[in-house]
Amino acid sequence: MLLVFLWRGFISPRMEKPCHEVVVCVKCNDLNDNCTACMNIDLEDLKAFVATAEMRSFRAASESIHLSQPALTRRIQKLEATLGVSLLERTTRRVSLTAVGRDFLPRARRLLDDLETSLLSVREIAERRSGLVSIACIPTAAYYFLPDVIGEFIEEYPSIRFRIVDAGANDVLQSVINREVDFGITLLGADDPEVAFEPLIEEPFYLACRRDHPLSERDQVTWAELVDHRFITVGRASGNRLIMDLALAGAQVRPRPYYEVQHLSTSLGLVEAGLGVAALPRMSLPADPHPLIATVPLKDPTVTRTVGVVRAPQAKATPAAEQFYRMLLTRWKDI
Template sequence: MAIDLDQLRAFVAVAEARGLTPAAETLHLSLPAISRRLTALETELGVALLTRTTRRVALTQTGREFLPRARRLLDEFEESLLGIRETAAQRRGLVTIACIPTAAYYFLPATLAAFARRFPAVRVRAMDLSADGVTEAVATGAAEFGIGMEGATLPEVTFRTLRRDPFVLACRQDHPFARRRTLRWADLAGERLVGVSRRSGNRLILDRALLPRGIEPVWHYEAEHLSTSLGLVEAGLGLAVVPRLALPREPHPVLVARPLTDPAVDRATGLLLRRGAEPGPAARALIALLEKGMRDG
């Protein structure tokens, strides 16, 4: 049968508008053009779908039975086109993400490697920023999505947790604390502690958890980045309190991590999305890989 989509659209529009004139206006067609399409459709089907008079248009019994089928055919075709377009969009283009440094260094590379194998033509721009910088980039649209910390959000940004990381004590393998299984915050009294500056989201999380309990660590050194803190520990200048994610998975030649309790403090790392803005197909594919990678450990 030589039935085309334009004929189906004309029939559905006339049936829904209950008239040729409003249907023609909806489809931006002339009355003769829409009439020709209806006639061609009825000719191909060999039945009358509409009864037309000078004043009104009504569906025949066959027309009433055919209308839901015509709608379904159009919907399925449009969904198929959207699927093809989305697949094509996933395979090319640019994805811009904002990410806190620990996530950018420790678990983003593995995800990007998997993404590159599936979508080799998609370029990725990764902006490694502070927690506040990630939130700002997502809020302003500079990044399609972000990987940041809970609490560092704005009203126009939503947060979805990917993983929770406990804060641990990082020390050298030759330090007495390395022989302990766990440590309490009280055990750190008198030690030279390496912390991050008050501008850091990590510092904010620690202050909120510790100060109400009367625990006020004395930070002998303060750094802007966790990597700098760990470098000072490697040099033997002190002990650092960092999220577990900041330490490599493989055994470090110099450093070890020990759990901290009384209280145990953790940090939520997750996705930041701009409220009301849907990431593009390629970005959604990358987000799905991130979520799977975090779920599978």
């Protein structure tokens, strides 16, 4: 005999709590392959059986599930009548399982566990209808990518609020470590034991110059060629500056900073004004063809940065933050 369990829930207009019943399909192999009978079983009857089977005592079981002993007995009798088998052997001193009861007990436990997991998932979905998601993010990702993902997310969860801390790579990492945000988007953290780093994209650095600059028509430019031009770079506290310095540490010729700024967006402003050239990661460059700024691939060496999501592994994310995190990974990798 093969037992297959399904469950369904409903809310009666006269009831405040959901009512759940189990649909048990019994396939009788001894008759024929097409013989299947279905019956409805109340989940409270299953709970009564499991409690009694585990405690081997009607008194202890009735106390654990807050039922009187007569009510507990009636529930088990009803379950046995529905199944058409005896599950428990009762004596004046003890309660024991029949052979069928021993086989049925782990199935009943599994059914109740599956139901609890399903109900928790439904509750989490409901909780994601409201709440707050806190993100620390490097400015380039906050400006060029994050709004698209947030826009898609709030179409499904319009009541979710967002707090976005746009900061440098080091500050983003520290905010995650200090549990000030749910997660961060940054360049750093892959080697930090205090966080988990999920790489999203590896992007190369490009030369940004005005369209009337002599390098703008080139197919590619070497870093050594930038020594003859006014080079704009970010300060040493920037994660992007660290990446460039490490990549060019062994180069015999490297560009000398003529301007030093704190933000990549400031670099673009100086380039647009014709004050110099800059090396910028792809994400920080204008998404559409710019009327004044041209971009050219840089080589010898090819310098890239890895942008990823950092989270504190021991921190428990809210359902809203966890759902947004999963959408972020999917959307970013698609792009």
